[in-house]
Amino acid sequence: MSDSRLKYLLLAPAIILLLVLTVYPLVFAVAASLQTVNVRTGAQRFVGLANFARIASDPLFWNAARNTAIYTGIAVTVELVLGLAMALILTEKFRSRNLFRTIFLTPMMLPPIVAAIIFKIIYMQQYGVANWFLGLLGIKGMLWEAGPRTALFSLVLVDIWEWTPFMFLILLAGLQAIPTDPYEAAKVDGATWFQELRHVTFPLLTPAVLIAVLLRLMDTLRIFDQVFVMTGGGPANSTETLSLYVYQTGFRFFDVGYATAMSFILLVATTVISNIFISRLRAEEVFSQ
Amino acid sequence: MRKFLLFLIAPLFSLFLIGSVYASGAKEQSTGGTRKLVLATNNAPEGNGIAQALRQWGQMKGIQVEVVAAPYSNIYEKEVLDLSQKTGLYDIVLLDDPWFTQFAENKWLANLTPYFVAAGQGGLSSDFIDKSTAICKYPYATGLIYAFPAVGNAQMFFYRKDILAQQGMPNGPSTWDDVYNLGKKVTDSGGGTMFGYVLRGTQGNPVVADFMPILWSFGAQMFSPDFKQVTLNTPQALNAVTFLTKLVSISPPGSASFDAQQLATFELEGNAAMMINWPAFAADFQNPSKSKVVGKIGYAPIPSEATVGSSEIGHWLAAIPAASKNKQAAFDFLQWATSAEGQKTGVLSFGNPPTRKSVFTDPQLLAMPQFSYFPTLLQAISNSTPRPRIANWNEVENTFGIYLSKVVAGTMTPQAALAGAQTDITALMKKAGYVE
Numbered sequence: 001m002s003d004s005r006l007k008y009l010l011l012a013p014a015i016i017l018l019l020v021l022t023v024y025p026l027v028f029a030v031a032a033s034l035q036t037v038n039v040r041t042g043a044q045r046f047v048g049l050a051n052f053a054r055i056a057s058d059p060l061f062w063n064a065a066r067n068t069a070i071y072t073g074i075a076v077t078v079e080l081v082l083g084l085a086m087a088l089i090l091t092e093k094f095r096s097r098n099l100f101r102t103i104f105l106t107p108m109m110l111p112p113i114v115a116a117i118i119f120k121i122i123y124m125q126q127y128g129v130a131n132w133f134l135g136l137l138g139i140k141g142m143l144w145e146a147g148p149r150t151a152l153f154s155l156v157l158v159d160i161w162e163w164t165p166f167m168f169l170i171l172l173a174g175l176q177a178i179p180t181d182p183y184e185a186a187k188v189d190g191a192t193w194f195q196e197l198r199h200v201t202f203p204l205l206t207p208a209v210l211i212a213v214l215l216r217l218m219d220t221l222r223i224f225d226q227v228f229v230m231t232g233g234g235p236a237n238s239t240e241t242l243s244l245y246v247y248q249t250g251f252r253f254f255d256v257g258y259a260t261a262m263s264f265i266l267l268v269a270t271t272v273i274s275n276i277f278i279s280r281l282r283a284e285e286v287f288s289q
Numbered sequence: 290m291r292k293f294l295l296f297l298i299a300p301l302f303s304l305f306l307i308g309s310v311y312a313s314g315a316k317e318q319s320t321g322g323t324r325k326l327v328l329a330t331n332n333a334p335e336g337n338g339i340a341q342a343l344r345q346w347g348q349m350k351g352i353q354v355e356v357v358a359a360p361y362s363n364i365y366e367k368e369v370l371d372l373s374q375k376t377g378l379y380d381i382v383l384l385d386d387p388w389f390t391q392f393a394e395n396k397w398l399a400n401l402t403p404y405f406v407a408a409g410q411g412g413l414s415s416d417f418i419d420k421s422t423a424i425c426k427y428p429y430a431t432g433l434i435y436a437f438p439a440v441g442n443a444q445m446f447f448y449r450k451d452i453l454a455q456q457g458m459p460n461g462p463s464t465w466d467d468v469y470n471l472g473k474k475v476t477d478s479g480g481g482t483m484f485g486y487v488l489r490g491t492q493g494n495p496v497v498a499d500f501m502p503i504l505w506s507f508g509a510q511m512f513s514p515d516f517k518q519v520t521l522n523t524p525q526a527l528n529a530v531t532f533l534t535k536l537v538s539i540s541p542p543g544s545a546s547f548d549a550q551q552l553a554t555f556e557l558e559g560n561a562a563m564m565i566n567w568p569a570f571a572a573d574f575q576n577p578s579k580s581k582v583v584g585k586i587g588y589a590p591i592p593s594e595a596t597v598g599s600s601e602i603g604h605w606l607a608a609i610p611a612a613s614k615n616k617q618a619a620f621d622f623l624q625w626a627t628s629a630e631g632q633k634t635g636v637l638s639f640g641n642p643p644t645r646k647s648v649f650t651d652p653q654l655l656a657m658p659q660f661s662y663f664p665t666l667l668q669a670i671s672n673s674t675p676r677p678r679i680a681n682w683n684e685v686e687n688t689f690g691i692y693l694s695k696v697v698a699g700t701m702t703p704q705a706a707l708a709g710a711q712t713d714i715t716a717l718m719k720k721a722g723y724v725e
Contacts, residue, residue: 038721038722039391039680039681039684039721040391040394040395040680040681040721040722041394041395042373042395060691124543124551125541125542125543126482126541126555126560127554127558141542143542143543143545144543145546146542146543146544146545146546146547147543147545147698148545148695148698148699148700151546228362230546231491231492231546232491232492232493232495233492233493233691234491234492234493234496234545234546234690234691234694234698235490235491235492235545235546235694235695235697235698236492236545236691236694236695236698236700236701237492237691237694237695238698248687251365251366251369252365252683252684252687253681253683253684253687254369254391254681254683255684
C-alpha cells in the first residue's frame with residue numbers, strides 16, 4: 001500500500017469521529033434552530049428565522065448578554081493583572097518559592113461547583129465568614145450574592161479566586177521561557193527595572209498573555225456552574241448569564257428551537273472573539289503557517 | 290479511481306468497527322431478559338424510598354431491577370428526553386407533580402385505568418386523600434388516571450410555639466396580618482439576630498412556591514379556571530404582592546437568595562419565629578444534634594386572609610411511561626409500593642410523608658415525636674391547591690419568579706411587577722395555545 005492510501009486509512013477514524021461528534025450535531029442544530037416545538041403536544045413546526053428574530057426583541061436575552069459581558073470583562077481583566085503580578089513575583093528567586101507556587105495553584109484544583117458551594121456558605125449573611133471579617137474591620141456586612149447590585153460582582157469574585165491561578169500558571173511558564181540574553185543586553189544598556197519590564201518582558205510575554213486570556217475568555221463566556229448553584233440567575237435577574245438562559249429555555253421550558261438559536265449567537269460571538277486572538281497569535285508567530 | 294474507492298472504504302471500515310462495538314453492547318443488554326424494571330428517580334429521600342421498595346420487590350419476585358437516580362435539577366431533563374423520544378428505557382418514573390400536565394398532555398404516560406379494571410378495582414383506592422388522587426388525573430380531578438401519588442408533600446406553616454404562646458397565639462397565627470404584626474414585634478426587638486419571619490426569595494421556583502399560598506389567601510388566582518385569561522391584574526393580587534414586601538421588611542437581610550434549606554437553618558438555630566416550608570424538614574427539629582429548638586416548633590395550616598389559607602401541593606408521583614414494555618409488572622409494583630404497608634415502610638425508613646389517610650392516622654406513627662406534624666399535614670393536603678395544571682408551567686413559573694424576585698430585591702414596585710407579569714405570562718399562554 002502506498003503512503004498516500006495509508007494516509008487516508010489512518011485518518012478515517014478521526015474524520016468519522018469529527019463527522020459524528022461535530023458536523024452532525026452542528027447540522028442538526030441548524031435544523032432545530034429553524035423549528036419550534038409545541039410544549040403541549042411535542043409537535044415540531046418549521047418557522048424559518050423566527051427564532052433569530054425573537055432574539056432581537058427578547059429583553060431576557062439582552063439582559064443575559066449584558067451580564068455575561070460584564071462578568072467576562074471584569075473577571076478576565078482582574079485575573080490577568082493579578083496573575084501577571086503573582087507570576088512576576090514568583091519568578092524571582094527566594095526561599096520557599098516552590099511552596100508559594102503550590103499554594104497559589106490549589107483553588108484551581110477544586111471543581112467549580114464545589115467552589116460555588118463554599119462561597120455560598122462564606123457569603124451567608126448571618127453565619128458566613130465574609131461578613132464576620134468585614135465586621136472585624138468595622139465595616140457593615142454586605143448582601144453579597146443576595147443583593148441585586150452586588151450579586152454579579154460576588155460571582156465574579158469566585159471566578160477570580162478560582163481562576164487567577166490558571167493565568168498565573170501560564171504566565172509563569174511564559175516568563176520562564178524568555179531567554180536571558182535580552183535581559184543581559186538591557187542591563188548593559190543601563191535599563192531600569194521598569195524599562196526592562198516594559199521593553200523586554202512584556203513584548204516577549206505577549207504570546208503567553210494572549211493564550212491565557214483566550215482560554216479564560218472562552219470559559220467565562222459560557223459561565224454556568226457558579227450562577228446555577230449560587231443564585232439561579234437572581235436576584236432580580238441580575239446574574240442570569242447566556243448559558244443559564246439557554247439551558248433553562250432548552251431543558252426547563254422545552255423550547256428547543258429558541259435555545260438552539262441563542263446557542264448559535266453565542267457560538268458566533270465566541271468564535272469571532274477567539275479568532276481575533278488567534279490571528280494576533282499568528283502574527284506573533286506562535287502558530288506556524 | 291482506486292484512491293477514491295479507498296477513500297470510501299476506509300470510513301466504512303471504521304463505521305463497521307464502531308457498529309460492532311455498539312452491537313456487542315446492545316446484545317449484553319438484551320440477555321438481561323424482558324422482565325427487568327428500570328426506575329428513574331431523584332436521589333433525595335423521596336426517590337430513595339421508592340428505589341428501596343423496588344429492590345425489595347425485585348428480590349421477592351425474582352425480577353431484575355435497575356435504579357437510575359439523578360439530582361432534582363437533572364431528573365426532569367432525563368425523564369423528558371427519554372419520554373419524548375419514546376425510548377422505553379424506563380418502566381417507572383418518579384416525577385414532581387408540576388411536571389405531570391406536560392407529561393400527560395404529550396401522551397408520554399400510560400393510562401392506568403385499564404390496569405385498575407383488570408385488577409378488579411375502579412381506580413386509585415379511596416384511602417388516598419382526594420387532593421392526592423386529583424393530581425394523578427388528567428385533566429385534573431376528572432380525567433383518567435396516569436400516576437400513583439407516591440410521596441405526600443404539601444407546605445405547612447412552621448412557628449415557634451413558645452414565642453407565639455407569649456403573644457396569645459398558641460395554635461399559630463390565623464391570618465397573614467397576625468403573621469406580620471407579630472413578626473414585626475419579634476424582628477424589631479431581635480437585635481438583628483432574631484427575626485419574626487423568614488422568606489424564601491430565591492429567583493425561580495423557590496420564590497414562587499413561597500408566594501403562591503399568599504396569593505391564594507388574599508383571594509387572587511393566577512388564571513381563570515379555564516386558563517383562558519391571566520388574572521394577575523386584580524386588586525387582590527396587588528394586595529398579595531404588596532403584603533410580600535411587608536414580609537421582606539421583617540425577614541433577615543439577604544432573603545432574596547434564601548432557599549428552603551436556609552429557612553430551615555434559621556429556624557433550627559432559633560433565629561426565626563415563622564416560615565412556610567416543606568414537611569421534609571420537620572424531623573430535623575426533633576433531633577437535638579441539629580436543632581436548638583427541640584419541642585418548640587409547632588405546625589399549622591397556611592394562614593388565611595381574604596379567603597381560607599391553602600398550601601401548595603407538591604407531591605411526588607410515580608408513573609409508567611407509555612413506551613415501557615413492562616407496564617403490567619410496573620403497575621403491580623406500584624400497587625404494592627403505594628399500599629398502606631408500603632407507605633408506612635417509606636415513612637419509617639426515610640421519613641417520606643404518605644398519601645393515604647390510614648397511614649396518616651396510624652397509631653404507631655402518631656406516637657412517634659418526629660411525626661407529630663402528621664395531623665397538620667393531612668389537613669394541609671386535604672385543603673391544598675395545585676400549581677396551575679398547564680403544560681408550560683416551568684416557563685410561566687420562571688417568568689413570574691423573575692418579577693417576584695425583583696419585588697423581593699426592592700428593584701421593582703408591586704404594581705410594575707404585576708403589570709409586567711400579566712403581559713409576559715399572557716404572551717406565554719398565547720404561545721402555548723391556552724389563551725386565544
